[in-house]
Amino acid sequence: MSQNLTQEERQRRGARKTALIVAVVAFGIFLFTIYSTYKQ
Amino acid sequence: MATTTSDVQIDIDAHDAHHGPEKGLLRWVKTTNHKDIGTLYLWFAFTMLLIGGAMAMVIRAELFQPGLQLVEPQFFNQMTTLHGLIMVFGAIMPAFVGLANWQIPLMIGAPDMALPRMNNWSFWILPFAGVMLLSTLFMKGGGPAFGWTFYAPLSTTFAPESTDFFIFAIHMLGFSSIMGAINIIATVMNMRAPDMKLMDMPLFVWTWLITAFLLIAAMPVLAGAVTMMLTDRNFGTSFFDAAGGGDPVMFQHIFWFFGHPEVYIMILPAFGVISQIIPTFARKPLFGYSSMVYATASIALLSFVVWAHHMFLTGMPIAGQMYFMYATIMISVPTGVKVFNWVTTMWRGSLTFETPMLWAIAFVILFTIGGFSGLMLGIAPADIQYHDTYFVVAHFHYVLVTGALFSIIAAVYYWLPKWCGRMYNEKLARIHFWWAVISVNVLFFPQHFLGLAGMPRRIPDYATQFADFNMISSIGGFAFGSSFLLLTYIIVSCIRSGEPIEDERVWESAKGLEWTVATPAPYHTFNEPPQKDKILSESSHVGAH
Amino acid sequence: MLSRRCSVCSADASSNRFIARYTTKFKVKSNAIASWLLISFFFLPLSAFADLGFNLPKGVTPVSQNIYDLHMTIFWVCVGIAVVVFGVMIYSIIFHRKSRGAKASNFHESTAIELIWTLIPLGILIAIAVPATRVLIDLENTDKAEMTVKITGYQWKWQYEYLDNGVKFFSNLSKDSRERSEMGKVGDYPDHYLQDVDNRLVLPVNTRIRFLMTSNDVIHSWWVRDLGVKQDANPGFINDAWATIQKPGVYRGQCAELCGKDHGFMPIVVEAKSKEDYAAWVKEQQAKQKAAAAAGDREWSKDELMVQGQKVYSSTCAGCHGVTGQGIPGTFPAIAGSKIATGDVKEHINIVMNGKAGTAMQAFGAQLSDSDLAAVITYERNAFGNNTGDLVQPATIKAAR
Ligand code: HEM
Numbered sequence: 010m011s012q013n014l015t016q017e018e019r020q021r022r023g024a025r026k027t028a029l030i031v032a033v034v035a036f037g038i039f040l041f042t043i044y045s046t047y048k049q
Numbered sequence: 050m051a052t053t054t055s056d057v058q059i060d061i062d063a064h065d066a067h068h069g070p071e072k073g074l075l076r077w078v079k080t081t082n083h084k085d086i087g088t089l090y091l092w093f094a095f096t097m098l099l100i101g102g103a104m105a106m107v108i109r110a111e112l113f114q115p116g117l118q119l120v121e122p123q124f125f126n127q128m129t130t131l132h133g134l135i136m137v138f139g140a141i142m143p144a145f146v147g148l149a150n151w152q153i154p155l156m157i158g159a160p161d162m163a164l165p166r167m168n169n170w171s172f173w174i175l176p177f178a179g180v181m182l183l184s185t186l187f188m189k190g191g192g193p194a195f196g197w198t199f200y201a202p203l204s205t206t207f208a209p210e211s212t213d214f215f216i217f218a219i220h221m222l223g224f225s226s227i228m229g230a231i232n233i234i235a236t237v238m239n240m241r242a243p244d245m246k247l248m249d250m251p252l253f254v255w256t257w258l259i260t261a262f263l264l265i266a267a268m269p270v271l272a273g274a275v276t277m278m279l280t281d282r283n284f285g286t287s288f289f290d291a292a293g294g295g296d297p298v299m300f301q302h303i304f305w306f307f308g309h310p311e312v313y314i315m316i317l318p319a320f321g322v323i324s325q326i327i328p329t330f331a332r333k334p335l336f337g338y339s340s341m342v343y344a345t346a347s348i349a350l351l352s353f354v355v356w357a358h359h360m361f362l363t364g365m366p367i368a369g370q371m372y373f374m375y376a377t378i379m380i381s382v383p384t385g386v387k388v389f390n391w392v393t394t395m396w397r398g399s400l401t402f403e404t405p406m407l408w409a410i411a412f413v414i415l416f417t418i419g420g421f422s423g424l425m426l427g428i429a430p431a432d433i434q435y436h437d438t439y440f441v442v443a444h445f446h447y448v449l450v451t452g453a454l455f456s457i458i459a460a461v462y463y464w465l466p467k468w469c470g471r472m473y474n475e476k477l478a479r480i481h482f483w484w485a486v487i488s489v490n491v492l493f494f495p496q497h498f499l500g501l502a503g504m505p506r507r508i509p510d511y512a513t514q515f516a517d518f519n520m521i522s523s524i525g526g527f528a529f530g531s532s533f534l535l536l537t538y539i540i541v542s543c544i545r546s547g548e549p550i551e552d553e554r555v556w557e558s559a560k561g562l563e564w565t566v567a568t569p570a571p572y573h574t575f576n577e578p579p580q581k582d583k584i585l586s587e588s589s590h591v592g593a594h
Numbered sequence: 595m596l597s598r599r600c601s602v603c604s605a606d607a608s609s610n611r612f613i614a615r616y617t618t619k620f621k622v623k624s625n626a627i628a629s630w631l632l633i634s635f636f637f638l639p640l641s642a643f644a645d646l647g648f649n650l651p652k653g654v655t656p657v658s659q660n661i662y663d664l665h666m667t668i669f670w671v672c673v674g675i676a677v678v679v680f681g682v683m684i685y686s687i688i689f690h691r692k693s694r695g696a697k698a699s700n701f702h703e704s705t706a707i708e709l710i711w712t713l714i715p716l717g718i719l720i721a722i723a724v725p726a727t728r729v730l731i732d733l734e735n736t737d738k739a740e741m742t743v744k745i746t747g748y749q750w751k752w753q754y755e756y757l758d759n760g761v762k763f764f765s766n767l768s769k770d771s772r773e774r775s776e777m778g779k780v781g782d783y784p785d786h787y788l789q790d791v792d793n794r795l796v797l798p799v800n801t802r803i804r805f806l807m808t809s810n811d812v813i814h815s816w817w818v819r820d821l822g823v824k825q826d827a828n829p830g831f832i833n834d835a836w837a838t839i840q841k842p843g844v845y846r847g848q849c850a851e852l853c854g855k856d857h858g859f860m861p862i863v864v865e866a867k868s869k870e871d872y873a874a875w876v877k878e879q880q881a882k883q884k885a886a887a888a889a890g891d892r893e894w895s896k897d898e899l900m901v902q903g904q905k906v907y908s909s910t911c912a913g914c915h916g917v918t919g920q921g922i923p924g925t926f927p928a929i930a931g932s933k934i935a936t937g938d939v940k941e942h943i944n945i946v947m948n949g950k951a952g953t954a955m956q957a958f959g960a961q962l963s964d965s966d967l968a969a970v971i972t973y974e975r976n977a978f979g980n981n982t983g984d985l986v987q988p989a990t991i992k993a994a995r
């Protein structure tokens with residue numbers, strides 16, 4: 010059981026990292042959209 | 050395949066007894082459980098479906114005959130606008146997220162979504178956004194009346210004051226979608242049972258993973274578009290105002306760069322659902338699993354390079370028209386592959402026609418009809434005659450109603466018994482199916498003729514030569530609309546008093562990890578990840594070895 | 595209700611037939627057969643009743659005819675694919691069902707098959723793309739035009755300017771259509787309901803015509819199916835399109851891009867005449883325009899102003915302020931009893947000529963002649979119970995410019 014918990018904990022840590030990267034990408038796309046329209 | 054209650058499940062059941070759901074209403078406000086949140090999403094989507102459907106009834110009632118009988122043109126335009134927005138952002142998308150919440154952890158052997166607290170947030174933003182969007186109807190000057198595509202400058206310089214609230218609502222809806230997508234990506238990438246490889250995943254999970262990436266790439270573009278509208282309206286910028294050096298056509302480019310992927314966001318999970326259901330009732334593994342995955346991925350990639358097929362008439366240079374025409378019709382190739390694979394899955398199977406299968410078959414046929422009209426629309430010179438007519442309206446309702454919505458209904462019939470441990474009334478469900486599938490065709494098929502005969506979309510009143518098909522279409526519309534009352538009854542009575550089921554598998558030949566947990570699905574599942582042999586024997590795409 | 599117009603009687607017959615088909619469908623045991631009937635039934639009418647409002651018309655320009663042929667080609671390709679795909683599906687639904695004792699086989703992969711059904715559709719697409727490209731290139735043929743018409747979209751009417759001879763006018767929804775489309779009206783529909791205008795766009799046949807489209811406010815789209823022309827009119831930008839009309843006649847269309855409240859009420863009527871008749875028409879228009887300009891230089895009587903004013907009001911103002919001057923509460927102010935129409939004349943002239951920023955009220959000073967402005971303002975001040983007795987003369991308007 011405890012071994013599995015660390016396994017799940019490991020997974021969740023990885024998941025948070027993935028989520029952060031994806032969120033940053035999304036925000037980047039948002040900024041890029043406005044920036045590129047502004048430049049036309 | 051025999052169904053046995055494994056040790057793992059006994060363990061889970063015992064566990065469940067200690068950590069069941071909280072009691073009372075607060076359970077739903079505070080919940081971080083993927084099943085609770087899935088349920089919330091699905092009920093929200095269903096509510097919005099009924100509200101958006103009521104607006105459609107207003108539209109069809111006004112169009113029942115020529116002349117203005119019920120609503121003024123300005124209000125009619127508010128109805129078409131809000132109908133579109135609510136169905137897209139309030140009904141179809143949240144319904145698929147709800148299915149993802151329920152099913153993805155169950156299908157990949159994970160105990161829950163990766164980020165359960167954020168999951169709670171992404172749901173609870175939705176009702177506020179929905180109420181804000183609807184509240185614009187009661188504001189001075191009325192709600193948004195510029196179509197769900199809100200082209201500038203009709204939506205900027207010429208729009209009612211409530212537009213700023215519309216913009217805020219879109220921001221919130223987008224935020225919710227992005228958070229939902231982040232959660233799905235993190236869950237699928239990191240939370241799978243350790244022994245499940247990507248290519249072991251059921252297709253529903255695959256299609257949702259790809260959809261989540263589409264959401265991440267598309268929703269921020271939408272957010273950018275409405276942000277620029279906001280500053281154009283209130284802070285003196287002129288992104289889309291020719292008088293200030295901007296370009297209204299630029300708005301359309303940005304909108305459709307979001308908009309075309311958006312339509313695939315609404316159909317890829319549907320492909321996933323159908324790919325789960327057909328093998329179950331054909332008693333045969335899905336044909337061409339890996340080609341299905343590749344086809345989905347290539348549809349997703351292509352969907353970012355075809356956006357201007359919505360803009361052939363904006364004054365695009367001929368080279369642009371050619372490119373977007375070729376790219377668009379290319380999408381039919383992977384789309385065709387999917388249809389061929391489904392048909393071949395049925396070929397030499399041992400078919401039965403339980404309700405989910407009926408909906409899946411209707412999906413394949415009717416979605417394909419929508420694909421044909423899509424192909425026709427993609428031919429740039431022909432689109433001169435089709436664009437902005439009822440032919441387009443027919444096209445997207447075939448792909449979205451008999452496509453996306455039908456798949457959601459199929460999914461609910463398929464998984465509801467697992468979720469609540471009770472069976473729906475099969476006889477009523479069949480009546481509902483035939484009622485809906487006939488009326489939906491009476492509703493939308495004549496709209497092809499109307500478009501070809503020259504009726505533009507988004508008009509509250511029309512010339513008399515369009516009268517007959519409009520009346521037929523409206524009659525179909527009322528019949529289809531009322532079928533949802535029956536659906537409501539079927540679902541509610543199933544949940545409250547359906548015949549209890551004990552069998553884990555529910556459907557005799559269903560495969561997938563979700564069918565290995567107890568019925569009804571316990572509050573907590575897969576605290577212990579499933580093992581390799583189980584994952585393999587439950588994969589619907591590998592033959593019964 | 596189902597058979598009101600002769601042109602649809604026969605369409606009716608077939609629509610009744612399809613309702614009948616639906617009813618018999620309930621009796622069909624096999625889901626499969628029923629679905630199949632449904633499909634084939636729906637495809638039938640398209641080809642069988644090509645000219646009964648089921649299908650595109652061929653139109654009267656080379657472009658519209660090319661588009662029509664292309665449309666039929668793609669349509670039949672789709673039907674062909676549908677027959678094969680749905681045929682296979684129906685076959686297996688009928689013969690591979692468990693109730694017939696079908697045993698499931700277990701095949702689930704074949705690279706060869708996947709390859710085949712990627713390549714065949716690809717081939718079909720290329721076969722469609724070739725004629726499509728040809729039509730597209732033909733369509734964008736920008737050879738020298740023999741005449742040019744500039745089309746400007748307004749909320750909610752069209753303005754036509756003949757750049758070669760100076761003729762210029764607005765084209766509005768016809769009066770009887772406008773009146774029939776008031777909320778709650780019942781009774782017969784006028785001929786060409788909602789597809790009729792006060793001033794038609796008159797064009798010569800067998801002449802290569804260039805259209806320039808632009809807009810004064812939001813995006814509109816100028817569409818006449820029989821000419822094979824649909825092109826967006828964007829504010830601040832100019833698009834073009836070409837047409838050579840081969841047959842004299844009257845061709846009707848309407849705005850195709852949502853442009854606000856009265857988007858459904860801005861029709862287009864093209865009248866194609868022989869070259870001689872067209873030349874005569876141009877002369878007539880030029881004379882009329884001269885007369886109208888001259889009319890601005892004299893005193894008008896009250897009756898004259900009221901008659902002309904009512905005409906202008908119903909074509910230009912009634913769309914928003916209503917045929918009876920009641921407006922739409924909360925959206926468009928009433929003229930009847932309004933502060934402006936019964937108050938200071940200067941204010942009234944000012945708002946009509948310069949519009950009101952941030953609202954749908956346009957600057958009509960740029961659209962109407964002195965005499966039309968004088969007439970419509972006089973009319974507004976004396977109709978709908980606004981009995982101010984004020985007269986506004988064209989000279990006053992001229993001075994206000
Ligand atoms: C074979 C695949 C498809 C092709 C080639 C295709 C092509 C097109 C084209 C060219 C248009 C623009 C028509 C016009 O405005 O003149 C269009 C409109 C539309 N399509 Fe598709 N389509 C396909 C599949 C789909 C799918 C799967 C969906 C959604 C699930 C979809 C949803 C829509 C919507 C919502 C519109 C109308 C947008 C609007 O103007 O409001 N299409 N399609």
Ligand SMILES: [Cu+2]
Nearest residue numbers: 309312358359
């Ligand atoms: Cu698209």
Ligand SMILES: [Cu+2]
Nearest residue numbers: 849851853857
């Ligand atoms: Cu319009």
